[in-house]
Amino acid sequence: MGSKKKYTSNNESKHSSPKQKNHEQMDHSKMGHDHHIHEESGEHVPHAYRDEQVHPEHQMNHNHHEGHGGHGGHGGHEHHHHGNFKELFLKSLPLGIIVMLLSPMMGVTLPFQFSFSYSDILVAVLATILMIYGGKPFYMGAIDEFKQKAPGMMALVTLGIGVSYFYSIYAVATRYVTGEHVMDFFFEFASLILIMLLGHWIEMKAVGEAGDAQKALAELMPKDADVVLEDDSVESRPVSHLQVGDVIRVQAGENIPADGMIQRGQSRVNEALLTGESKPIEKNVGDQVIGGSTNNEGVLYIEVQETGDKSFISQVQTLISQAQDQPSRAENLANKVASWLFYIAIAAALIAFITWLFLTDVETAVIFTVTTLVIACPHALGLAIPLVVARSTSLGASRGLLVKDREALELATKADVMILDKTGTLTTGEFKVLNAESLSKDYHTDEILALMAGIEGGSSHPIAQSIVDFAGKKGIKSINFDSIEVVSGAGVEGESNGHRYKLISQKAFGKKVDFDIPKGATVSFLVEDEEAIGAVALGDELKPASIELMNVLKSNGIKPIMATGDNEKAAQGIAEELGIDYKANQSPQDKYDLVESLKNEGKTVIMVGDGVNDAPSLALADVGVAIGAGTQVALDSADVILTQSDPGDIESFIELANKTTSKMKQNLIWGAGYNFIAIPIAAGILAPIGITLAPAVGAVLMSISTVIVAINAMTLRLKRN
Numbered sequence: 001m002g003s004k005k006k007y008t009s010n011n012e013s014k015h016s017s018p019k020q021k022n023h024e025q026m027d028h029s030k031m032g033h034d035h036h037i038h039e040e041s042g043e044h045v046p047h048a049y050r051d052e053q054v055h056p057e058h059q060m061n062h063n064h065h066e067g068h069g070g071h072g073g074h075g076g077h078e079h080h081h082h083g084n085f086k087e088l089f090l091k092s093l094p095l096g097i098i099v100m101l102l103s104p105m106m107g108v109t110l111p112f113q114f115s116f117s118y119s120d121i122l123v124a125v126l127a128t129i130l131m132i133y134g135g136k137p138f139y140m141g142a143i144d145e146f147k148q149k150a151p152g153m154m155a156l157v158t159l160g161i162g163v164s165y166f167y168s169i170y171a172v173a174t175r176y177v178t179g180e181h182v183m184d185f186f187f188e189f190a191s192l193i194l195i196m197l198l199g200h201w202i203e204m205k206a207v208g209e210a211g212d213a214q215k216a217l218a219e220l221m222p223k224d225a226d227v228v229l230e231d232d233s234v235e236s237r238p239v240s241h242l243q244v245g246d247v248i249r250v251q252a253g254e255n256i257p258a259d260g261m262i263q264r265g266q267s268r269v270n271e272a273l274l275t276g277e278s279k280p281i282e283k284n285v286g287d288q289v290i291g292g293s294t295n296n297e298g299v300l301y302i303e304v305q306e307t308g309d310k311s312f313i314s315q316v317q318t319l320i321s322q323a324q325d326q327p328s329r330a331e332n333l334a335n336k337v338a339s340w341l342f343y344i345a346i347a348a349a350l351i352a353f354i355t356w357l358f359l360t361d362v363e364t365a366v367i368f369t370v371t372t373l374v375i376a377c378p379h380a381l382g383l384a385i386p387l388v389v390a391r392s393t394s395l396g397a398s399r400g401l402l403v404k405d406r407e408a409l410e411l412a413t414k415a416d417v418m419i420l421d422k423t424g425t426l427t428t429g430e431f432k433v434l435n436a437e438s439l440s441k442d443y444h445t446d447e448i449l450a451l452m453a454g455i456e457g458g459s460s461h462p463i464a465q466s467i468v469d470f471a472g473k474k475g476i477k478s479i480n481f482d483s484i485e486v487v488s489g490a491g492v493e494g495e496s497n498g499h500r501y502k503l504i505s506q507k508a509f510g511k512k513v514d515f516d517i518p519k520g521a522t523v524s525f526l527v528e529d530e531e532a533i534g535a536v537a538l539g540d541e542l543k544p545a546s547i548e549l550m551n552v553l554k555s556n557g558i559k560p561i562m563a564t565g566d567n568e569k570a571a572q573g574i575a576e577e578l579g580i581d582y583k584a585n586q587s588p589q590d591k592y593d594l595v596e597s598l599k600n601e602g603k604t605v606i607m608v609g610d611g612v613n614d615a616p617s618l619a620l621a622d623v624g625v626a627i628g629a630g631t632q633v634a635l636d637s638a639d640v641i642l643t644q645s646d647p648g649d650i651e652s653f654i655e656l657a658n659k660t661t662s663k664m665k666q667n668l669i670w671g672a673g674y675n676f677i678a679i680p681i682a683a684g685i686l687a688p689i690g691i692t693l694a695p696a697v698g699a700v701l702m703s704i705s706t707v708i709v710a711i712n713a714m715t716l717r718l719k720r721n
Contacts, residue, residue: 085137089197092134096190099126103186123186124172131165134193151342157196159349160373164189167366183363185370221292225257226250228301246304250295256302258291259311264301270294337672345679348372352683372682384667387713392660395718400643401653408623408639410664412657414604415558415623418650419594421609422564422574425627426546426647431463431538433470434521439513440533446476448534452526454479455494455503463522466538491524502527506567507585522570540570542577545648550578552651556658558606563591591617608650625650655718663716667709674705 101113102123138161141154168184175181225242226234226249234249239257242248247263250256256269266284271293283289289302290312308314349372356365389406396403403409420426436452438445453471456464457478471478481501484494490508494501506513506523515535517523526534553560562582564571571584583594591609595617598605607621618624618638626638627645642649680686 085197085201088134088137089194089201092130092194092197095126095130096134096194099123099130099190100187103184103190120172120175120184123184124169127165127168127186127189130190130193131161134197135161135165138193138196150339152339155342156345156373159346160370161189161192161196163366163370163373164192167370185366188370222255222257240308242304242307244304244307248302248304250300250302252295252297252299254295256289256291256293256295256300258302258304259306260289260291260302260304262287262289262300263303265299267298267300268296270296337668341672341675341679344676345373348679348683356684368682368684368687371684372679384671384709384713385664387710388660388663388667388716391713391716392656392663395716396653396656399652399656399718400649401656402641402643403639403656404641405639409657409660411604411622412606412654413661415556415606416603417559417561417598418553418606418608419561419563419591419598419617419621421627422562422566422571423540424645425608426562426578427540427542427574431466431522431540433466433536434539435516435537436470436535437515438534439515439525440528440531443533445534446474447479448526449474449476449536450479451496451501452503452534452536454481454496455484455492455501455526457481458484463524463538467536499528517567517569522566540574542574543647545646545651547578549647549651550580552654556654558654561594563594588616592620595620625653652718659716659718663713667712670705670709670712 102115102119104113135158138154138157142151142158145151145155164185168186168189171182171184222239224236225239227237227242228247228249229235242258248257248260252267262283262285264285266282269281269283269289271281271290283300288305289300291306292312306312349369352372353365353369356368389409392409393403436445436449438448443451449467449471453468453476456467468478479496481494481496484492487493487502487504487508491502491504493503503524503526506525509525509527509532511532513525513532513535515523515537517537521537521539523535523537525532526536550560560578560580562571562575562578562580563586564574564582564584565586566584568584571582575582583590586594591607595605595607599620599622604623605621606623606625607617608625609618609627618626623640624638625640625642627642640653642653
């Protein structure tokens with residue numbers, strides 16, 4: 001049996017540049033954990049290898065996410081950890097209102113405003129408190145941006161409030177030192193801070209609501225578990241205190257607290273919320289169960305096998321967190337635009353100041369300078385992409401589409417080719433025995449079936465189970481085998497009554513045999529002394545949604561290609577039904593080479609596979625889509641996880657990708673276009689015809705643009721199933 005190797009973390013390669021893969025990953029395709037291929041090379045692995053542990057580097061890091069308020073990394077919004085904007089706004093509001101009541105707006109006293117002796121000193125004191133408390137997240141955020149050499153939105157806000165505050169302090173000091181009246185901007189300063197805090201509160205609320213998918217997953221887990229002690233008594237413990245090896249009791253109707261294996265009892269378990277499997281699954285002693293699934297009937301005693309970060313739900317939560325934390329190329333573009341706007345705003349503000357200083361006076365020049373800095377703040381631009389992605393991530397998760405890499409959404413809209421695995425992806429994987437014959441005069445067909453059922457008795461694979469079930473229905477008792485071993489890349493072999501048998505694929509056998517193979521069937525041969533003594537043909541059925549998926553792909557300009565390890569006839573039969581091109585007898589190496597050759601032609605490739613032996617090609621493709629979740633390979637190699645294993649979900653992913661990218665572009669155009677148009681107006685280019693923008697008005701307009709991009713992001717919808 002071949003050696004078992006670990007997969008290189010796909011996260012590492014993707015962070016350096018989009019999909020930089022190399023041939024090192026081909027080592028993985030040579031892994032010897034093919035159990036029983038049945039012409040599906042790379043699609044049949046022993047159960048033991050399906051439950052490998054997750055790499056430590058892929059385990060959850062809750063502290064990282066919590067340290068950023070759950071939103072760290074939202075496209076230039078890492079500064080959100082500098083304060084709770086709801087609390088900041090509510091506590092700053094009274095100070096701001098008093099300042100605005102005691103300060104004239106642009107030198108004009110409004111009806112609701114008033115003043116008294118030394119009220120301007122009181123205003124200066126209150127404004128200083130407001131600057132220190134309410135302004136802190138902005139100038140702390142600006143410091144972060146300058147440390148990263150990427151000045152943007154927070155730097156602009158800091159400039160806006162800084163100019164208005166310090167000039168106003170100068171104005172008050174001048175009045176008392178020289179007696180000269182200089183107009184201050186405390187009203188504009190206070191209104192700007194309040195509007196900014198309110199805008200960020202709205203933003204954080206929107207982003208927080210878009211991230212409810214993780215919370216919903218966490219709620220599936222019970223808070224307490226009934227632990228069975230050595231004397232068979234039961235003790236209630238918090239789920240967080242469970243340890244591997246503990247035995248827990250789960251009664252009918254309860255959610256299972258942790259991943260584990262059934263020791264006692266049998267039941268039907270509903271895993272619909274976790275895997276998308278609509279029907280409750282029958283579970284018996286020795287079967288695996290997933291934490292968060294529901295025990296429908298009976299009492300189960302389960303040995304805990306995974307807890308905390310290694311559990312299925314934690315892995316799913318990790319995928320969502322990764323999706324929300326990883327920047328995409330479009331988001332990087334948004335950040336670059338924000339950076340350009342910073343420098344443009346600085347240049348425009350300087351030009352405005354110099355121009356208006358030359359044409360009028362310092363006060364007017366400062367007014368236009370402050371207005372320019374306020375209106376140029378790229379808040380809407382910085383919010384445009386993260387909100388769309390947060391909404392998209394949440395929407396996808398609710399449909400069982402877990403997007404690990406944001407870039408996958410954008411690349412999917414540019415896809416030219418989609419390569420699809422056959423068994424379990426396009427077909428049900430529920431093989432049925434179509435024909436079984438003895439090929440030797442020394443064995444009766446019933447004896448052949450008894451041997452086949454015996455050698456396959458220990459496997460949980462659908463092909464193996466179909467043979468066992470077929471024999472059982474015919475009343476044929478399985479023959480006991482003394483030992484059973486995996487034949488890497490071929491099938492299984494074992495010893496019974498002193499005879500050595502192999503049950504291997506047609507390709508592995510490699511000899512021509514006189515056996516009528518039904519169209520589209522998979523064939524395996526029972527071999528003794530290198531001679532075929534029996535054969536079995538098994539058929540697989542198309543999933544109902546597969547044909548519709550092909551139509552959707554073609555309508556989106558994506559060419560579907562089926563790549564399968566199955567034989568030519570089996571592949572041809574399915575391909576003809578779907579009306580697509582196909583590649584038969586494909587090993588993991590062949591699939592990898594196919595992806596590589598298409599990419600070398602300049603094609604953008606999506607690969608859809610089971611996430612096990614398709615790992616090299618999943619990792620190499622521009623977008624890797626794994627069917628099913630919870631395995632190490634799915635976490636490492638794929639960009640997108642489809643938990644329901646339904647071809648219709650691939651259609652939903654394409655729809656999600658198109659609509660998400662469309663919303664990104666809409667928000668990006670609005671955010672950037674708004675700022676580029678507003679900056680010249682704020683600088684006073686239209687002042688000769690009487691059109692100007694005051695700082696407070698600029699802040700209001702900026703906040704309106706923020707609300708617009710937020711509403712646009714939250715209107716992202718998918719068609720109903």
